[in-house]
Amino acid sequence: MSVQTCQVLSMDASQQAAFMRFFNSMPEKSACTVRIFNRNEYYTLHGADASLAAKEIFKSTSSVKHMTCGQNQLEYVILNQNHYEALLRTLLLNKTYRVEVYCSPNNSSNNWTIEYKASPGNLYQFEDLLFNTKSELQSGIAAIKISGDGKSKIVGVGFVESSNSKMRVAQFPDLDNLSNMECVIQQLAPRELLVSSGMDDKDISAIKQFAEHCGMLVTTRPKNTFKSDDAFVQDMGRLLRLKPGQSDNVAALPEMKLTTATQALSACINFLELVSDNGNFKQFEISEYSSELFVRIDVQTVRAINLKPGVGTSGLGKPHESIVGLLGQAVCTPHGQRLLLKWLQQPLRNIAPLQERLDCVEALNSDLAAMDSLSKDYLKGIPDLQYLARKIHRKKANLQDLYRIYQGVRRLSGVVSLLEGLSNSEKVLSSVKALLLEPLKEKNADMANYVEMVEQTLDIDLASQGEFLIRQEFDDNLKEIQSRRSELKEEMESALFSASRELDLEANKSMKLEYTAQHGFFYRITLKDEKILRGNKKFTIIDTNKAGIRFTNQKLRGLNENYQEASDEYQKTQQEIVQGVVDVAATYSDTINALGDVLATIDVLNSFAVAASSSSEPYCRPLLHPPGSGVLKFKQLRHPCLERQNGVDYVANDAVFDQEKERLVILTGPNMGGKSTYIRSVAAAVVMAQLGAFVPAAEAALSLVDSVLVRIGAGDSMALGVSTFMAEMLETSTILKAATNRSLVVIDELGRGTSTYDGFGLAWAISENIAKDVGCFCLFATHFHELTALAHQVPGVVNRHVVAKTSEGVLTLMYRIKDGPCDQSFGLHVAQMTEFPEQVLQRAAEKQKQLELLHKWVPSEFLTQEDEDKKKGEEMVEEFLENVKALDLDDPEVLCRKLEELQQKISSSDNDFLKTLVDSFVPMQSS
Structure with a gap:
């Protein structure tokens, strides 16, 4: 089906005119929907879609052409099969587009109908095409239903993940800004969100903004699809596979009592058309989802500490780009990639499973050879078992699929031996045994009969060469056809020797006979010949x-054609047998899917071990304490991603907290001094620890937190009409409402979007509230040096600063964190580094001095002569005002004389503060 991209349409002028009329009459579509037209031998896209496809596939618009009807033109681009598949992967897996594929009987120009449709959350019709290569993305879909309004909102979330036949429902009260909803959706991480057409416009706008940040597509569905009526209960009865002990009455399940959530789930089922496919019946499991099991991480936190690569990045990204790229650098399997993304969205709050994960990482990390072999020799060759299990269950598998599973299972004994050979303490190895080894051995034993079945039915030797056929012993007709194939193969071997003599080459060395599914048999020589x-x-x-x-050559071509004809006949003859084999294989689908889960866990934990050992400085195992025990301590902590960047010589720092004495750290210092990197590194290390990974530090201990809430840099939200400052306040308000005394809060540069006094007042009140009322661990980076006074008034607040030195006007950033507040601002030094005009810098220095003398608060340990002058000057001003207040107003002459004396006393003072104050009134007097 391959065609040249420059090929023009095989349509005459009248056909083009008819198609243009049809195309222009089509209903208007959203910009997120792409329409593709299947013309049998190639595909076309038109209008704006053509330009989009040209940019995504050909990286230019030169391939866009035009069809013409009178004065009207319509852009088009032609795609061959490979380009078509590449475009689908880009639009559905990496971008957030919907796709509609149209076909027409006999390629008529005016009778086009939708043949296939898909969206990021609904990939069912393109599964075989999209997932025949390595795929790491989940394709779950969630619907949101909101009942009530204002402060009494109840949010219901329905979630369906078709790839593993899971349904989740969640129902909870929420704030007006839907912060709890964001948390749940962030943890579930669907690819697409469904909202009701009857939903409040403000709520839809908030959901769309959140979805845009997360790279999710938002689809509006009719209001009547969000319902949990008798028909919905009947559908659930068809779809659900009840667990042992569950009531046969679906309506009696506790999950079905969550009315708002089940209404949302109904919309998912309707959108995915699950009931229309009998293969979905009795396959799904339903459970209530509780976000309380996992660490709360909102979208701002994900962006602020680079948990995931940017929207549109394919795969997991590179180690220096994000934490998931770092921890997933050695993940080899598609199910491993999916599990890592799931863990990243759902860090644990339970210490027991985290200790098991850490034990496994420790055991693998202590045996570098086993860790390397696990990745390169075993896991790397294992296919996507979860996708294949789903394909087998739907009876859509072929012999190649069965063989790929067989190949993967054959590797398991090596993985078992490797895990059994690990050496460590008895406690550590018991975790390896419970979490990895025993489940793997159990599933390997369960698959023994599957392996035997494949070996008895499939011709393994041919399968290893790319031909997938039932063994000839199964049928006399197959024997006869195979005999013919063998004779033809011998003739082709003989033809090889004849051709090699003719070319004066040595057969099976310089010249070889090879086979591919695409070309059949052919000769191959090296480029040098x-x-x-x-x-x-x-x-x-x-x-x-x-x-x-x-x-x-002609001889081989004829033999190859005869061989292909015999192969096609063999395929037709074996079809009934193949179907029977697939039916038997389908009984193993649950086991194969569960095996994928076990291998995914091994894959991810092994990648954690690789990340810990591949750093220039080793990672350490964090010592975990129960929630609320008040411990947070990192020695020589580094930022996991930044230290991986080329040319970066990272300076490690300690981060030590104590729930009673040092729970809120006010961090001051110059711009570019490392404040933001330092506070991000603390948040990143906490998340890594609660994933079950080692952390980039020499020593680490922490009490498990219930949330990591980060506010670093806010931007305008034009969609909601929200300014930078308003966005900052909304995010901070959410933090204050969500944080508990078991949280970690990280705030950077709060209050810069308003006046200095407003900003300082807000920064003071917010940090004071966190220190006094919330009582959680908090890092508060600020340029308000006056905020350091909080440490003298509120127990548990301490000052720390990043070290910087100046010498002859040159600023040197040390990137070291030390106790105490920063004793000066370095803004002018930073401006000087950017080569500001000298006169601007001088004037700025003058105004800075005046303002600091007027308004500066300095901790007692940093008092200077200027501060002493200011204090004495303020006392003299206060005395002056008291004397003026006491003057006798009834005698004007005495009043004037006394005022002159008081004024003279002020003017003759050598106090610099008073001089600056008096000078500031001169313009007012002259005017």
Whole structure:
């Protein structure tokens, strides 16, 4: 089906005119929907879709052409099958687009109907195409239903993940800004969100903004699809596979009592059309989802500490780009990638499973050879078992799928031996045994009969060469056809020797007979022997690549055609047998899916171990304490991603907290001094620890937290009409409402979006509230040096600063964290580094001095002569005002004389503060 991209449409003028009329009459679509037209031998896109496809696939618009009807034109671009598949993967897996594929009987120009449709959350119709290559993304879909209004909102979330036949429902009260909803959706991480057309516009806008930050597509569905009536209960009865002990009465399940949530779930089922496919019946499990099991991490936190790569990034990204890229650098399997993303969205709050994960990482990390072999020799060759299990269950599998599973299972004994060979303490190895080894051995034993079945039915030797056939012993007709194939194969071997003699090459060494599913049999020689074929008309070159030159001749071509005909006949004859084998294999689908889960866990934990050992400085195992025990301590902590960047010589720092004495740290210091990196590194290390990973520090101990809430840098939200400052206040308000005394709060540069006094007042009140009322661990980076006074008034507040030195006007950033507040501002030094005009810097220095003398508060340990002058000057001003207040107003002459004396006393003072104050009134007097 391959065609040149420059090929023009095989349509005459009248056909083009008819299609243009049809295209222009189509209903208007959203910009997020792409329409593709299947023309049998190729595909076309038109209008804005054509430009989009040209940019995504060909990286330019030069392939866009035009069809014409009178004065009207319509852009189009042509895609071959490979381009079509690549575009689908880009739109559905990496972007947030919907796709509609149209077809027409006999390729008529005016009778097009939708053949396939898909969206990021509904990939069912494109599963075989999208997932025949390595895929790491989940395709879950969630619907949101909101009942009530204002402060009494109840949010229901329904979630369906077709790839593993899971349904989740969650129902909870929420605030007006839907912060709890964001938390739940962030943890579930669907690819698409469904909202009701009857939902409040403000709520829809908030959901769309959140979804945009997360790279999710929002789809509006009719209001009447959000319902939990008798028909919904009947549908659930068809779809659910009840667990042992569950009531046969679906309506009696506790999950079905969550009315708002089940209404949302109904919308998911309707959108995915699950009931229309009998293969979905009795396959789904339902459970209530509780966000309380996991650490609360909102979208701001994900962005602020680079938990995931940016929206649109394919795969997990690179180690220096995000924490998931770092921890997933050695993940080898698609189910491993999916599990890592799930863990990242759902850090644990339970110490027991975290200790098990850490034990496994420790055991693997202590055996570098086993860790490396696990990745390269075993896991790397295992296919996506969860996808294949789903395909087998739907009876859509073929012999190649069965063989791929067989190949993966054959590797398990090696994985078992490797895990059994790990050495460590008895406690650590008991976790390896419970979490990894025993489940793997159990599933391996369960698959023994599957392996035997494949070996008895499938021709393993041919399968290893890319041909997937039932063993000939199963049927006399198969024997006869296979005999013919063998004879033809022998003739082709003989033809190889004849051709090699003709070309003066050695058969099976310089010249080989090879096979691929696409070309069948052909000859291959190396590139250095290319001159032998030049001008030789007896041979036809098929293609040339780095592996060599593939070619054929008339003799081999005829034999290959006969061989392919015999193979096609073999395929037809074996169809009934194949179906029976697939039916038997389908009984193993649950086991295969569970095996994928176990291998995913091994894959992720092994990648954690690789991340810990591959850093220039080793990671340490964090010592975990129960929630609320008041411990947070990192020695020589580093930022996990920044230290991986080329040319970065990272300076490690301690981060030590104590619930009673040092729970809120006010961090001051110059811009670019490392404040933001330092506070991000603390948040990142806490999340890594509660994933079950080692952390980039020499020593680490922490009490498990219930949430990591970060506010670093806010931007305008034009969609909601929200300014930078308003966005900052909304995020901080959410933090104050969500944080508990078991949380970690990280705030950077709060209050810069308003006046200095407003900003300082807010920063003071917020930090004071966190220190006094919330009582959680908090890092508060600020340029308000006056805020350091809080440490003198509120127990548990301490000052720390990043070290910087100045010498002859040159600023040197040390990137070290020390106790105490910063004793000066370095803003002018930073401006000087950017080569500001000298006169601007001088004037800025003058105004800075005046303002600091007027308004500066300095801790007692940093009092200077200027501060002493200010204090004395303020006392003299206060005395002056008291004397003026006491003057006798009835005698004007005495009043004037006394005022002159008081004024003279002020003017003759050598106090610098008073002089600056008096000078500031001169312009007012002259005016």
